[in-house]
Amino acid sequence: MIDAAGAKLWWNFRRGESIWSQFVKAKYCNEVHPVARGWNYKDSHVWRRMVEVREKVEPEIQWDIRRGNLNVWWDNWSGKGALAIWLNRRGKRKAKDMLKDGWINGALDLNHFGIQDQSLAQNIRIREGADKPRWKPTGGGFNFKSAKGLMRQHRNREGGLWCKKIWNKGITWKMSFLAWRVFKKKLPVDDVLRKMGYQTVSKCPCCVKPGCDTLQHIFGMGDTAHQVWDYFSRAMGARILIRSERHVCYEWWMMAFKNRMFKFMADRLPILILWELWVNYTHCKYGKGKPSVTRIIFKVTKDLAECIQRKWPAWDPLPPNFGFIMKRAESFGYGKIVQRTGWCRPRRGSVKVNWAIEDNSCGFFIRNSRGMFCVAGVYSFENGEDIQAVAKRMLRDCWNWGCRNHIRDMCFESDKVLDWEYADQVNSSRTNERVNAVARCLTRMCAGMCIWFLNGCGLPRGLDRVLALEGIPHFVLLPGMDALSR
Incomplete structure (x- = not known):
């Protein structure tokens, strides 16, 4: 949904029909074409979001040529995408060659720009009217539904397993969103802030033996996180070598279990653990709390019992005791109902x-x-x-x-x-x-x-x-x- 909204922003910006798009272009792309412009940490969040989805959205925008006021190297007028990338031409970042400049004797001559492939110029005519972008998924104007479908395809190809697992049913939205921020490295911890240019004295407040305040320490390699992960992995009968939060989550999700309830628990436990580790971190850093592994384990078990209750509401509520939950999971079964059917004769006289x-x-x-x-x-x-x-x-x-x-x-x-x-x-x-x-x-x-x-x-x-x-x-x-x- 967020990427689809970013795609809509990029589409409106590329159309250039609003005062907002003209302002953004004058601010960020005064000398460089928008497709070639990157971003830095001083840029606005809106521009950064647009640039992040640009590689997915720009190939889906093809220009209908009218007057030819299109950049030869960066606008997708040929259907091949940006020719500077497609032909691997360097030094074209600030190029301002317009398509209409190659219109010679009633035909488009790409040799004028140093392009040998004349097949790209076939069936191209310069005529009156403004050049208009066309959204290829719909063949016309932009559609938010098609943008979501496009982003979903890219997510399935690029996001990997974690994109599917963090949005499992039964988990509250705030926990899934926190897991998304962990995997996307969108949390205000010292190693992330350091990339933005902020230098601070790094000390983790959530462990008895403090270390550097980093994502890997808070959610994976830290003393508190290591004990929590180790407790649940041993209880589930798994041996996991903890290296990072991403590695341990993937190990959980790829394990094989003997019934569906164990699989249900293994799919949701990493998200619940990430959430409670973050709650413990913020409670210790911004409140007056002290690190407690026992408290984290109790809260994770309680959250898991609530997830099970949402999945199977007809069951009696399970207590926040992980050993008890494991014993009940061992007895999990599925009752099959077989019904005999066949053609029956009608009653007498009918x-x-x-x-x-x-x-x-x-x-x-x-x-x-x-x-x-x-x-x-x-x-x-x-x-x-x-x-x-x-x-x-x-x-x-x-x-x-x-x-x-x-x-x-x-x-x-x-x-x-x-x-x-x-x-x-x-x-x-x-x-x-x-x-x-x-x-x-x-x-x-x-x-x-x-x-x-x-x-x-x-x-x-x-x-x-x-x-x-x-x-x-x-x-x-x-x-x-x-x-x-x-």
């Missing part, structure tokens, strides 16, 4: 109509209370008629057939739902595709035809095999329920 819709055809198959064949048929749409209308006409004809034969008790069964004129007067039920296999097979075999079968001997060849399997029950696996044994 008939059952099984009907189905397949592509451009629909069909029906009617049997009596003894399971014997009565009548069947297939309808196909014609003269531009909608298939839903054809199905309604078919069901109406089935109802009229029952009335002519003095059959008022008719049960209509299908894996589809259709609202037709006699729907309130008949007994309708819905089943799955396997139970309705006879009607579906008949419809597929006679697709494109309009035919009634008044005798079972005239049914399509092969349908008798499906009828022979009609009495065999089907077993359907339904979603089960997670449970903890006592």
Whole structure:
């Protein structure tokens, strides 16, 4: 979401139609093209955010050439991106060669700029009007939804495993956001401030044996952090060599566990530990707190119990005792529900109509209370008629057939739902595709035809095999329920 907002800022800046874009260009890009301009720590956060997403967004902006007031080397007028990068031309950072300068004798001559590849100049015409940017994902104007999709693709390619794991369900947003800041190195600790030019005396307040106030010390190699990571890794039966916060998190996430509850805990524990280590750090540095490994372990266990309660709200709340939680996780199980289904005969004196819709055809198959064949048929749409209308006409004809034969008790069964004129007067039920296999097979075999079968001997060849399997029950696996044994 943040990168997509940065992409929108870059798009509005490159359009150059607002006073804001003109101001930003005069402030940061007076001598250098915006695509070639970097950033430093004295620049504003808005400009830095725009530059961070520039490499992802700029290739998606292609210019529609009109007057040719485009930079030959840095504007994406050819669809290849910035030619200075594509052709690996150095010394073009401050180049101001305009495309219209190469328009000679009614054609674009790239030799004027020292470019030998004339294929880039094909189908290019200079005409009246302002040059306009085009957002390639939509083929027109900028769209925030497409920008989010683009950023999501780049995140999956570049972000790695941590981008997926820190936003796991069950974790509060503040904890996930803190983990994002840790991995992006966006926290106000001494090693980060030192890169910005601030030199301070570095001393970590969160450990009994203080060290340098760095991200690696606070979340990984410090005395307090090392003891917390070691406690939970030993309790989970894992041996992890702690080197840095990123390394230990990846070790947690890539471990194999015997059931889903252990995996659920392993995916969320690193985020909870990072959060409680940061709370302990700020409490010691800005408050009057003292470092306590026991307090951190208790709070992490409590947060984990709350995550488990959010995932399985039907369970009794677990106490903030990690040993107890581990014992309950050992007894984690999954209850499977198997349901037997099959075609059932209608009650005595009635008939059952099984009907189905397949592509451009629909069909029906009617049997009596003894399971014997009565009548069947297939309808196909014609003269531009909608298939839903054809199905309604078919069901109406089935109802009229029952009335002519003095059959008022008719049960209509299908894996589809259709609202037709006699729907309130008949007994309708819905089943799955396997139970309705006879009607579906008949419809597929006679697709494109309009035919009634008044005798079972005239049914399509092969349908008798499906009828022979009609009495065999089907077993359907339904979603089960997670449970903890006592």
